[in-house]
Amino acid sequence: MHICAHTHGRNQIDMKKYFIHTYGCQMNVHESEKLAGILSNKGYSKCANENDADIVVYNTCCIRDTAERRALGNIGVIKGLKKQKPSLVVAVVGCMPQQDGVADSIREKYPYVDIVLGTRNIAMIADEIDKVLQSRANLKKRSDKKYRCFNNVLPDDYLNIDEQTPTLRTSYPNAWVNIIYGCNNFCSYCIVPYVRGRELSRSMNSVLDEVKRCVDEGYKEITLLGQNVNSYGNDLSDGTNFAKLLHSIDALPGKFRVRFMTSHPKDLTDAVIDEMAASDKICSNLHLPIQAGSDKVLRDMNRRYDREKYLSLIDKLRSRMPDIGITTDIMVGFPTETEKDFCDTLEIVERVRFSNAFTFIYSPRKGTPAALMEQIPYSIKQERISRLIALQNRITKEISDTYTGGVYEVLCEDLAPKRSDKVCGRTDSGRLVTFDGTKEDIGKFFNVKITQSRSASLFGTKEGDVL
Ligand code: SAH
Ligand code: SF4
Numbered sequence: 001m002h003i004c005a006h007t008h009g010r011n012q013i014d015m016k017k018y019f020i021h022t023y024g025c026q027m028n029v030h031e032s033e034k035l036a037g038i039l040s041n042k043g044y045s046k047c048a049n050e051n052d053a054d055i056v057v058y059n060t061c062c063i064r065d066t067a068e069r070r071a072l073g074n075i076g077v078i079k080g081l082k083k084q085k086p087s088l089v090v091a092v093v094g095c096m097p098q099q100d101g102v103a104d105s106i107r108e109k110y111p112y113v114d115i116v117l118g119t120r121n122i123a124m125i126a127d128e129i130d131k132v133l134q135s136r137a138n139l140k141k142r143s144d145k146k147y148r149c150f151n152n153v154l155p156d157d158y159l160n161i162d163e164q165t166p167t168l169r170t171s172y173p174n175a176w177v178n179i180i181y182g183c184n185n186f187c188s189y190c191i192v193p194y195v196r197g198r199e200l201s202r203s204m205n206s207v208l209d210e211v212k213r214c215v216d217e218g219y220k221e222i223t224l225l226g227q228n229v230n231s232y233g234n235d236l237s238d239g240t241n242f243a244k245l246l247h248s249i250d251a252l253p254g255k256f257r258v259r260f261m262t263s264h265p266k267d268l269t270d271a272v273i274d275e276m277a278a279s280d281k282i283c284s285n286l287h288l289p290i291q292a293g294s295d296k297v298l299r300d301m302n303r304r305y306d307r308e309k310y311l312s313l314i315d316k317l318r319s320r321m322p323d324i325g326i327t328t329d330i331m332v333g334f335p336t337e338t339e340k341d342f343c344d345t346l347e348i349v350e351r352v353r354f355s356n357a358f359t360f361i362y363s364p365r366k367g368t369p370a371a372l373m374e375q376i377p378y379s380i381k382q383e384r385i386s387r388l389i390a391l392q393n394r395i396t397k398e399i400s401d402t403y404t405g406g407v408y409e410v411l412c413e414d415l416a417p418k419r420s421d422k423v424c425g426r427t428d429s430g431r432l433v434t435f436d437g438t439k440e441d442i443g444k445f446f447n448v449k450i451t452q453s454r455s456a457s458l459f460g461t462k463e464g465d466v467l
């Protein structure tokens with residue numbers, strides 16, 4: 001016992017440390033969990049402050065200009081730390097360096113970056129760290145050139161994302177499970193298909209095994225991830241599809257919830273809606289990005305659905321699941337959007353009544369068709385997004401009000417921000433609820449009576465545990 005404690009203590013001191021910066025969507029959050037698993041397998045431990053790190057990884061996003069600028073700003077800042085600590089290894093991975101020419105520009109502008117990997121080869125990080133360290137050791141002996149890796153290959157069928165090394169999950173009681181990589185849709189504004197490659201589905205067995213493992217480990221919510229989960233199975237050519245996957249997951253034993261994102265409206269089938277409605281475990285909650293309310297803009301965006309199709313999906317969903325929470329993404333300021341087109345967006349938002357909406361100002365992405373179109377002034381985009389946000393805030397609040405007085409099953413997910421006597425979690429429909437509780441409640445289901453609502457948040461009191 002004593003010896004163990006001693007050895008453990010020494011390992012703690014000798015252990016090298018890692019720090020990962022994560023930008024972008026849930027896919028990146030999850031891939032950072034995989035990177036953490038790989039680094040921990042190599043004997044690195046996580047540190048709370050990047051100043052203590054031996055390796056700093058930037059897992060980047062390039063969906064909008066702001067996302068890129070934030071990552072680049074922070075990569076610039078690390079220069080100071082690298083000066084104080086020349087042994088530091090700096091890695092930039094993910095979507096940003098996967099864009100045409102960006103790896104080269106990082107090579108030139110940030111000479112202290114040692115490793116650059118893309119989106120489909122992050123598992124190479126383990127070997128690349130060894131090569132960098134080996135080359136530095138050699139440098140001390142002779143005037144060798146130091147080793148730097150700039151590898152962002154992306155053949156359509158190439159995938160070197162480690163699914164064997166245990167993922168170091170960071171979002172208990174939720175576990176992210178990826179079901180499909182890449183995107184084939186080429187919406188005219190979007191960089192994702194260029195940086196994430198073509199769609200590649202994981203096998204149904206491999207997804208089911210991972211979900212089972214998570215449930216056995218005590219995770220209570222599984223969120224299936226993909227740029228377009230509704231395309232799941234299309235590339236497997238064995239009859240597998242998303243509805244069948246949902247059906248098999250729902251049949252697994254245990255009490256847990258299932259959510260998924262993101263659904264493309266053009267591919268949301270009746271079979272998927274039927275599975276959602278019939279299932280115990282799949283939440284009545286759907287993220288269904290609409291992007292715009294004008295048929296002309298939807299066409300120019302290459303979304304391949306129109307208002308009518310979108311509204312008919314909403315009708316179907318609500319007729320099968322009256323309490324469903326539907327959230328969306330909306331973009332304003334697409335190059336061809338006129339004031340009238342924007343009013344169509346406001347009108348459809350009023351009509352659908354989303355429980356919540358993520359709103360974005362269109363940002364031209366180099367290499368996409370929309371970036372070549374004539375752009376509209378930023379001031380117009382800003383003015384439009386403020387009107388849209390004001391409208392959605394009103395609707396969000398009105399929907400929140402409808403919850404007060406009701407009792408809902410809530411999975412306790414975390415302590416409320418800056419509190420140790422309040423916890424928060426979500427209803428099946430995805431609404432955030434804060435209620436009295438302690439950290440022991442995290443991962444448990446409760447019936448919560450809603451006593452108050454404030455914009456997107458609800459407040460309540462426990463009515464009892466759910467067995
Ligand atoms: N695959 C998902 C979305 C991925 S990106 C889907 O198809 O719905 C998340 C959101 O970012 C998109 O829904 C869109 O609203 C927004 N987005 C994508 N490209 C953008 C751009 N160039 N400028 C501004 N917002 C963008
Ligand atoms: Fe981008 Fe469209 Fe693919 Fe979503 S579906 S990732 S918006 S190209």
Ligand code: F3S
Nearest residue numbers: 024025061062063095
């Ligand atoms: Fe960003 Fe890449 Fe996700 S561009 S939004 S991190 S797929």
